[in-house]
Amino acid sequence: MDADRDLLSVSLEMDLEWRYASGESMERFLLGVGAGRLEAVRCGVCGRRYLPPRPFCGVCRVRLDDWVPVADAGTLEAWTVVHLPILDGRTGEMRPSPYGMGLIRLDGADTTLNHYLDTADPSRLTIGSRVRAVWREDRRGAMDDILHFEVLS
Amino acid sequence: MNRQQSTDGVSVLGGAETAIALPDPRSIAEMALNVVERALEDAELRWSDIDAVVTASVDLFDGLTASSIAVTEVVGAVMKPETRIAADGLAAAIQAVHQIAAGAYDTVLVVAHGKASMAHxxxxxxxxxxxxxxxxxxxxxxxxxxxxxxxxxxxxxxxxxxxxxxxxxxxxxxxxxxxxxxxxxxxxxxxxxxxxxxxxxCAPLGDGACAVVLGAGGGETTGGRAVIAGTGHDLDSHHPGDRDLTEWAGLRRACLRAYDMAGITDPAVAFAVAEPSCLFPHEEALFIDAAGVGEQTVLSPDGGLFAGTAPAISGLGRLLRATKAVKGNSGHRALAHGTWGPAGQGQAVAVVEAR
Known part of the structure; x- marks a missing residue:
């Protein structure tokens, strides 16, 4: 076969839609987010406070139902600035780049949360920085009710 | 290798399935957790008794790739060997049977889940x-x-x-x-x-989950074992135009492998009960012809998939029903069947025997 020749390709556009059941624990969490409130769920055996919450501790193999409050501020554990635009699954639009993405350990949780970072001044992003959530005014009970996290001075 | 002995030591230790609902409001993880806990209880086992996990699900139906990530914690696969099969749940059970027969693990949990309500x-x-x-x-x-x-x-x-x-x-x-x-x-x-x-x-499609515990040995407390005496599976050509659609040739080959393993020479008189995975009446004729079951075999005593089924779980549910049949003295031997893909491209069978 001639390696220099472009072979015919067939273009297919997919338009598929699924509805995900959130489950009891994620429903409670998202309803809280809509009200500007964050909660984690604590394992009664290992004591780990999971955020996002989940129905089951995979390590101890026990159900989780001990809810504990979590602050909307915490510590930046890792950060990156992404320069490749991505498709935003919620809007179907391309998300402008560059954007910051961090792993944030909120006060009161033992796991880290993935979220956007304010990158107005990327030089302020350092591991160990204190960060706080910037909330959307028109909340709808979804993860992007928090616009991003900003570094506290 | 003496294939007749290869799966003989593997038993169905317990199992559970959700009632099919449309929709089931629970998340996939919640449905899976429900059947896993009940299957362990049925098998009189604890989480720590499970050596490995095999799950069955289909990414396209679940709306995420590697759809087993949705159930990793609730099936107890964290820090344990997990295998995922993107086909019918009976193919996952066969994978587990072979893992046990190979001596890799003693006790394997098999979980299948699917929600037809999530999309068209x-x-x-x-x-x-x-x-x-x-x-x-x-x-x-x-x-x-x-x-x-x-x-x-x-x-x-x-x-x-x-x-x-x-x-x-x-x-x-x-x-x-x-x-x-x-x-x-x-x-x-x-x-x-x-x-x-x-x-x-049409058999109605809904949401469901099913879990089965397979293990070496078993029956010590219940007094009887439901042994997987033979397994067979087969994948035919994908293109329907490549196949003779008037028969399930893949199922015929899968059955021959399972019957050979189980020492069955005349399938027409071998089974008291058969549990086919048929979504349409014409598939039942294809099943009877390919499996070679006779008139003395009772097909789908509980109505089969016409009670409702869910993507990926059908064959694993049939394995539970076949087990129930041989343990409930409906007969010595039963045949469980699962299928996936267009017009029965993928086929799997398991021979279950009371011992």
Whole structure:
């Protein structure tokens, strides 16, 4: 076969839609987010406070139902600035780049949360920085009710 | 290798399934957790007794890739060996049987889950078809089932009524399922969905999860074992046009492998009960022909899939029913069947024997 020749390709556009059941624990969490409130769920055996919450501790193999409050501020554990635009699954639009993405350990949780970072001044992003959530005014009970996290001075 | 001995030591230790619902409001993880906890209880085992996990799910139906990530914690796969099969749950059970027979693990948990309510199921199946020749034409699993039914019907003018009778009978037998109870006339008057298949002829699809615990040994406390005496599976050509759709040749080959393993020479008299995974009446004729079961074999005593089923779980649920049959003294031996892909491209069977 001639390696220099472009072979015919067939273009297919997919338009598929699924509805995900959130489950009891994620429903409670998202309803809280809509009200500007964050909660984690604590394992009664290992004591780990999971955020996002989940129905089951995979390590101890026990159900989780001990809810504990979590602050909307915490510590930046890792950060990156992404320069490749991505498709935003919620809007179907391309998300402008560059954007910051961090792993944030909120006060009161033992796991880290993935979220956007304010990158107005990327030089302020350092591991160990204190960060706080910037909330959307028109909340709808979804993860992007928090616009991003900003570094506290 | 003496294949007859290869799976003989593997038993069904316990299992559980959710009632099929449309929709089941629970998340996939919640449904899986429910059946896993009940299966462990049924097997009188604890989480720590499980050596490995095999799950069955289909990414396209679940709306995420590697869809086993949704259930990793609730199936107890964190820090344990997990294998995921993107096919029917009986194929996952066969994988587990082979893991145990190979001596890799003593006790393996098998979990299958699927939610037809999440999206338009038949539309999704179009995306499981070849992208060059079939997807652009909108061919899906239902279209192919219609073509297959039409080929089988041929010029037999009475066959449609017989299919309607069979569907109505199975749905009446399937007490408590999600399928509406149709009379024969109601089936014949129900809308055509893929000619000659009518809505009333279809097994209803919903949401479900199923878990089965397989292990070496077993039966010490219950006094009897349900042994997996033979397994077989087969994958035929993907393109429906490459196959003779008037038969399930893949199932015939899968059965020959399982029967050879189980030492069965005459399938016509071998099974007290058969639990086929048939979504349409014409598939039952394909199953009987390919599996070679005789008139003394009771097919789908609980109505089979016509009580309702869910993507990926059917065959694993059939394995539970076959186990129930041999443990409940319905007979010495039962046959469980699962299938996946367009017009039965993938086929799996397991021979279950009381010991």
């Amino acid at each position: 199921h038949w539309n999704l199946t179009s995306w499981a078809m070849d992208p060059i020749f079939l997807q652009p034409l909108g061919v899906d699993f239902l279209t192919v089932a219609g073509l297959q039914a039409d080929l089988i019907a041929g010029s037999d003018s009475s066959i449609i009524r017989r299919w309607a009778e069979l569907a109505a009978h199975r749905k009446r037998t399937a007490r408590g399922g999600i399928g509406e109870s149709f009379t024969i006339d109601e089936v014949l008057e129900s809308p055509v969905i893929a000619a000659p298949i009518r809505v009333g002829m």
